Amino acid sequence: xxxxxxxxxxxxxxxxxxxxxxxxxxxxxxxxxPLLKQYNFIKFLFGTHWYxxxxxxxxxxxxxxxxxxxxxxxxxxxxxxxxxGTAIYISEVAPHKIKEFLKPTVELLASVPSVIYGLFxxxxxxxxxxxxxxxxxGLNAFTASIILGMMALPxxxxxxxxxxxxxxxSLREASFALGxxxxxxxxxxxxxxxxxxxxASIILGLGRAIGETMTVLMVAGGAAQIPHSIFDPVRTMTATIxxxxxxxxMGSLHYHALFAIALVLFFIxxxxxxxxxWISHRRxx
Amino acid sequence: MxxxxxxxxxxxxxxxxxxxxxxxxxLIIVIILKGAKVISIPFLTQFPQDGMTKGGxxxxxxxxxxxxxxxxxxxxxxxxxxxxxxREYGKSYRLIRIIRIxxxxxxxxxxxxxxxxxxxxxxxxxxxxxxxxxxxxxxGILILPIIIRSTEEAIATVxxxxREASYGLGxxxxxxxxxxVLPVAMPGILTGAILGIGRAAGETAPILFTAATFYTRxxxxxxxxEVMALPYHIYALMTEGTKPQYQVPIAYGTALVLLxxxxxxxxxxxxxxxxxxxxxxx
Numbered sequence: 001x002x003x004x005x006x007x008x009x010x011x012x013x014x015x016x017x018x019x020x021x022x023x024x025x026x027x028x029x030x031x032x033x034p035l036l037k038q039y040n041f042i043k044f045l046f047g048t049h050w051y052x053x054x055x056x057x058x059x060x061x062x063x064x065x066x067x068x069x070x071x072x073x074x075x076x077x078x079x080x081x082x083x084x085g086t087a088i089y090i091s092e093v094a095p096h097k098i099k100e101f102l103k104p105t106v107e108l109l110a111s112v113p114s115v116i117y118g119l120f121x122x123x124x125x126x127x128x129x130x131x132x133x134x135x136x137x138g139l140n141a142f143t144a145s146i147i148l149g150m151m152a153l154p155x156x157x158x159x160x161x162x163x164x165x166x167x168x169x170s171l172r173e174a175s176f177a178l179g180x181x182x183x184x185x186x187x188x189x190x191x192x193x194x195x196x197x198x199x200a201s202i203i204l205g206l207g208r209a210i211g212e213t214m215t216v217l218m219v220a221g222g223a224a225q226i227p228h229s230i231f232d233p234v235r236t237m238t239a240t241i242x243x244x245x246x247x248x249x250m251g252s253l254h255y256h257a258l259f260a261i262a263l264v265l266f267f268i269x270x271x272x273x274x275x276x277x278w279i280s281h282r283r284x285x
Numbered sequence: 286m287x288x289x290x291x292x293x294x295x296x297x298x299x300x301x302x303x304x305x306x307x308x309x310x311x312l313i314i315v316i317i318l319k320g321a322k323v324i325s326i327p328f329l330t331q332f333p334q335d336g337m338t339k340g341g342x343x344x345x346x347x348x349x350x351x352x353x354x355x356x357x358x359x360x361x362x363x364x365x366x367x368x369x370x371x372r373e374y375g376k377s378y379r380l381i382r383i384i385r386i387x388x389x390x391x392x393x394x395x396x397x398x399x400x401x402x403x404x405x406x407x408x409x410x411x412x413x414x415x416x417x418x419x420x421x422x423x424x425g426i427l428i429l430p431i432i433i434r435s436t437e438e439a440i441a442t443v444x445x446x447x448r449e450a451s452y453g454l455g456x457x458x459x460x461x462x463x464x465x466v467l468p469v470a471m472p473g474i475l476t477g478a479i480l481g482i483g484r485a486a487g488e489t490a491p492i493l494f495t496a497a498t499f500y501t502r503x504x505x506x507x508x509x510x511e512v513m514a515l516p517y518h519i520y521a522l523m524t525e526g527t528k529p530q531y532q533v534p535i536a537y538g539t540a541l542v543l544l545x546x547x548x549x550x551x552x553x554x555x556x557x558x559x560x561x562x563x564x565x566x567x
Contacts, residue, residue: 006459010374013366017433018387020426024394027405085301093298102302104555109309111480111551113487115516116540120312122523123319123533150308157305183291204393211395213490214520238397238490245401245494250409262401266394273393277386 024266032260035059038253044260050224052244052254059257061264063224067141067234068210070227071220074145075152075209080202082149083156087201090157091165092186110154118218121147126219135231137221142230144220148209156205163197163280164190200280207272211265213238237265313544320541323534329542333500337522338531342539347504348417348512349486349543352496355421355508356428356485361478363425364432371433372440373462392430396490399427403495418508420496427491428481435480439473440466472561476554483550487543489516499525515543 035044039059047060090102125146126138133142167190175185191198221233222243235243241258248254331341367384375381403423413419443466451461467474489497497517505512522536 003457003459007374010366010370013363014370014375014384016363016367017391017429018384020429021387021391021394023406024398024402027402028398031401031405082301082305085298086305089298089302093295102306105306105309107555108548108551109305111483111487111547112309112312113489113516113543113547115487115489115519116316116544117312119519119523119536119540120315123537124311124315150305153305181287181291183294184287187294207393211393211397213395213397214516218520218523238395241397241401242490242493245404259401259405262398266398269393269395270390273390274386277389 028259028263028266032256032263034251035253035256035260039257044257045264048226050240052248052257057253057257059253061237061240061257061261063226064235064237064240064261065264066226067220067224068236068238070141070230070234071144071148071216071236072206072209074141074230075148076202076206078145078149079152079156079205079209083153083201083205084160084198086153086157087160087164087198088186088191091161092182092190106154106157109150110158114151114212114214115218117147117151118215121215121219133231137231137233139219139221139233140231141220141227141234144216144234145230147215147219148212151212151215152205152209155208156201159201159204160194160198163194163201166197167193196279196282200276203272203276203279207269207276210272211238211269213242217242237261241265316537316540316544319534319537320539320544323538324541328538332502337500337526337535338528342513342515342518342535342542344501344504345513345515345518345539346542348497348514349516349546351417351505351512352420352424352492352514353482353485355417356424357478357482359422359425360429360432360481364429364477364481365436365474367429367433368436368440369462369467372437373458373466388430388433391426392434396427396488397493399423399491400493400495402426403491408495413509415494415496415498415511416509417496417505417512420492420512420514421508423491423495424485424488427488428484431481431484432477435477436470436474439470439477442473443469472557476558476561479550479554479557483547483554486550487516487547489514489520492517515539515546519543 044059044061045065046062047058048062049058049060050063051058086106090099090106094102121143122139126143128138129135129140129143130138171189171193172185175189180188216236217239220236220239222235222239223233224235224240227234241261244254245258248258328341329346330343332343334340371381371384400423403419407413407419407422408415447465447469448461451465456464492514496512497514498511499513499517499521501511501513519536519539522532522539526532
C-alpha cells in the first residue's frame with residue numbers, strides 16, 4: 001500500500017527543480033513584458049545610455065552588457081591559468097600530504113560568502129590597486145576581475161581536477177614508456193585527454209562570474225558607461241539589478257526593465273550551463 | 286633542455302596555486318585582524334544603536350540563523366526525495382536526464398535572479414511581503430541543487446549487494462530504501478545539508494528584496510516579519526549611512542562573525558565526510 005503512494009511523491013519532488021526553473025523563466029518573462037510593449041527592444045539591448053530615473057527614461061543596457069563582458073574577460077584571464085594550473089598541480093604533481101591540505105583549502109575559497117570578498121575588495125584590494133597602478137579610482141573593472149577570478153578559481157579547479165584525475169593511468173604509463181618526461185606527459189597526453197572536462201570547467205567558472213552580484217556591486221565602481229580602459233569603473237547587469245530594485249517604484253518602466261535585464265542574464269547563464277553540460281556529456285559517450 | 290622545461294613548467298604550476306593560497310590567507314588574515322578588535326560579548330548580544338554606529342549585531346545573527354534553518358527545512362526533504370527518485374525509482378533514462386539538466390541549470394541561475402523570483406512570487410504574488418518566510422523559501426530553492434547532488438552521490442556509493450540482501454530477505458523497495466540505503470548514505474546526506482546551510486547563511490543577493498532590512502528594533506515574532514541578516518548587514522554598513530568611520534569597523538566585526546560561521550559549518554561538513562570514509566568497512 002505504502003509502495004503505491006511513495007513513487008508519485010518522489011517523482012513530484014524530483015520534478016520540483018524543473019518546476020522552479022520554468023517558474024523563474026515565466027516570472028521573468030511576464031514581468032519584463034510591459035517593457036517590451038512600451039520600449040523598443042533593439043533600443044533596450046543596444047542603447048548606450050542607462051538613465052532609468054530621467055523623464056522620459058533612457059533604458060539602453062549596452063553599457064551594462066559591456067561592463068559584464070569586460071569583467072568576465074578579466075576573470076577569464078585570471079581564473080583559467082590559475083584554476084587549470086591548480087588542478088594539474090593537485091592531481092599530477094603535488095605529493096600526497098600537500099594534496100590533502102590543498103584540496104580542502106581550495107574548497108574553502110569557494111565557501112567564503114561573496115559579500116566578504118566584496119568587503120575585502122573595497123577596503124584592502126582597491127586602495128592597493130590605486131597605489132600600485134596610480135589610477136584615480138581603486139574600485140574598477142580590474143579590481144573586480146581579480147576578486148571574481150579568485151572566486152571562480154575553485155569552480156574551475158575542482159571540475160578540471162575531476163576531469164584530469166579520471167584520465168586512465170595506462171595513458172600516462174604509455175607516455176612514460178615512450179621516454180616522455182612527466183611534464184611532456186602532462187602537456188601532451190593528460191591535458192589533451194581531459195580537454196573537454198577542462199573546457200566545461202572553464203565555462204561553468206565563467207557562468208559563475210557572470211552571475212556574481214555582491215562583489216561586483218561593491219567593487220566594480222558602479223558607473224553605467226562604456227569603459228575606455230580596464231581601470232575604469234564599470235557596472236554589470238547583476239549589480240544594476242541589485243542596486244536599483246529597491247528604489248524602482250513597483251510597476252514602473254524601470255521596475256520592468258530590471259526584470260528584462262534579469263531575463264537577458266538568465267538566458268546567458270542558461271546558455272553557458274547547457275553548453276558545459278553538452279561538452280562534458282559528449283566526453284562520456 | 287627537456288629537464289629545464291619540466292622544471293619551469295612545475296614552477297608555473299606551483300606559482301598558480303601559491304597565488305590562490307596567498308589570496309585566501311590574506312583575505313582571512315585581514316578580516317580576522319580588523320574584525321577581532323571589534324568582537325566582544327556585547328557586540329554579539331546587543332542590538333545596534335545610534336543609527337548603526339554603535340552597539341551589536343545580535344538581531345543579524347538571529348536573522349541569519351532563522352533564514353538558514355527555514356531554507357534547509359524546505360529544501361532538505363524535497364532534495365532527498367528527488368535524489369531517491371533519480372537514483373532508486375526513476376525508470377525512464379530520458380526523464381532522469383531531463384531532471385538532471387534542470388537541477389544543473391537551477392544551480393547555475395545567478396543568485397540575484399533568485400532574488401527577483403522571490404520578490405515576484407513570494408513577496409508579491411503570495412503577498413508574504415518582505416519577510417522571513419519569503420527569504421527562506423528563496424534561499425531554499427537556491428540550495429535545492431546542492432542537497433540533490435550530494436544526496437545522489439551518497440546514495441550512489443551504497444553497494445548494490447546491500448539492496449540485494451534486503452530484497453532477499455523479502456523487503457519491499459521502499460523498506461529497502463528507508464532501512465538500508467538511507468542509513469548508509471546518511472553521512473553524505475548530512476554533509477550536503479550542512480553545506481546547504483552554510484551557503485544559505487552567506488548569500489546576500491537573494492534576500493536583498495525578499496527578507497532583509499537594515500535595521501529593526503525587535504526580533505521577528507512571526508515568519509511574516511522582516512529580518513536583519515549578517516551578509517546584508519555588511520553590505521548595508523559599507524554602502525549606506527553617513528558615518529563610515531564608525532560603520533566600517535562594525536562591518537569588519539560582522540564579516541568576521543559570518544566568516545567564522547561559514548568556515549566552521551564547512552569544517553564540520555569536511556570532518557563528517559572524513560570520518561564516514563574512515564568508518565567504512567566494505
